[in-house]
Amino acid sequence: MIVRSFQLSDYMPTKQLLELSLSEECCEKTWDAFARQLSLDGELVVVAQLELDSEVRTVGVAIGTVDQNNGYYYRLAVHPEFRNQGIGKALVGKLEQKFQQRKVRNIMVAADEHTEMMLPFFEQLGYGTQHVLRSLKQLRIVAG
Structure with a gap:
């Protein structure tokens, strides 16, 4: 398994993964936050890929952000066929490393009705x- 920062070539596989893994409403909210985060700090969007039958497939994505010196796990999605195989844990671990590199004060889980x-x-x-962090206010997606 490869876990790395998002690249432009990941756009379509990530979009398809989100559509498959999340409810329609959640996917819409996530896609907006995803686009904002990419424009500000794409290093906090990470993807997990597996090589299957000589083809590399995107099987997971995690979106993080930094807001007021706190790191947040905003959204985590793993392809339904590949859940419970350590992919989510690997994505969280990669984001945690990135938060630690930025020396954030706290690392939090942004909780909403979808998470x-x-x-x-x-x-x-x-x-x-x-x-x-449970909040009715939308978490700002800002550059770290």
Whole structure:
């Protein structure tokens, strides 16, 4: 598995992955945030790829952002056929490295109605309730 920062050639595979993995409403919200984050700091968008039958496939994406010196996991999506294989954990780990390189004060999970079901996953990775930002206000996607 390769986990790396997003590249322009990842656009269509990532779009297809988001459409497959997220609800229509969540996908719309995510796509807007994704575009803003790419324009400001594309290093905080990471993709996971697997080589399958001599073809490299994008099987996961994580979108992070930095806001007021805090790093946030904004969205995590893994292809349904490849869940529970460590891809989400690898994506979170890569973003965590990037947040640490930026010396953010805290690393948080941005929770909304679309990510609530992911909180147990983040708990398994050591992120407790003190690491969860629940807000009705939309998280600003800003450059770190």
